[in-house]
Amino acid sequence: MKPGGGDGPHVFVDDLECPELRDEDLHHLTRSLRLRPGDTFTASDGAGSWRICRMGSVPEGEVEPVGEVVFVEAAQPPLTIGFALIKGGRPELVVQKLTELGVDAIVPFTAEHSVVRWEADRATRHTERLRRVAREAAMQSRQVRLPEIGEPTDFATLATYPGAIRADITGNAPSLDHPTVLIGPEGGWSETERHQLGAIRINSSVLRSETAAITTAALLTALRDGVIKHC
Known part of the structure; x- marks a missing residue:
């Protein structure tokens, strides 16, 4: 808002x-x-x-x-995007754009096929950087709520969030019944992860991780704001 x-x-x-x-x-x-x-x-x-x-x-x-x-009352339901860690400055891009779109919580995580992993003090340093990026993006986009930037976690933990689901080209249309969406790593989902959670499809193309995160956030916030209707 x-x-x-x-x-x-x-x-x-x-x-x-x-x-x-x-x-x-x-x-x-x-x-x-x-x-x-x-x-x-x-x-x-x-x-x-x-x-x-x-x-x-x-x-x-x-x-x-x-x-x-x-x-300003918070929009409902609260939306959470978990994204598997990616290289370079792309996590900053993801956090910046998801904040602008109005996502409530953003959580980096490690999947089985993740190449990038943040350990100990590196994780703390990167998380603080992402929180600064979120604050700056919220100022630019005139938000009245700062998103929660979670500490890096793992797939199994995020899979327990209410309504959690994976983004996958084989899934169904996105829905607010699944307000927590996990975006996989460059290496794709493992068989274990595929069996653990269902999936939503956000595009008919195979997207880069950061593109998938931003697209998912745009679709879910548009559904929540009534800009688009679920068929």
């Missing part, structure tokens, strides 16, 4: 009653977007609430709340 207040700048703060800008957000608003004292922007707590604020003294980053706090 997007807040009101037009298409102006949007940031996240910890407390909407006494909003304080992070240093990087202050820099973005005043240096990149060139906001000046008296200019307005919207701020959200990342949990569904937002309000209009006014920029105060720029060097100190003072913020003055000028609008009432507005709460």
Whole structure:
């Protein structure tokens, strides 16, 4: 869901009653977007609430709340996309686009045929990076809820999520009856994974992992928003 207040700048703060800008957000608003004292922007707590604020003294980053706090109900059902770890900067691309589309939870995982695996401190570092990417994407797309970026897990754990299903070219049409969709690795699903979960088909072509994740998110959010109807 997007807040009101037009298409102006949007940031996240910890407390909407006494909003304080992070240093990087202050820099973005005043240096990149060139906001000046008296200019307005919207701020959200990342949990569904937002309000209009006014920029105060720029060097100190003072913020003055000028609008009432507005709460936006969460869209139902909550949507979760699990994606098997992939190489390079593609996980960042997946998280960025899924956040823009309004997915509620994004969870990287390791499948049996996964080539990429994050271990120990590397997993922590990558997860923090994905959370920063999600925050930036939520600001750009004016979301009022930050998606949950889960710690890397495995297929068996995600398979226990309510309504979990795999994306596979052999599956049926997507449905909100299955709000958790797992996207497989470059090497495809193992026979064990195929037997463990059913499948939905999101396209008649064999897609790259990141394309499959983004396409799945677009279809599910469009179904949830009533943009498209399930036949």
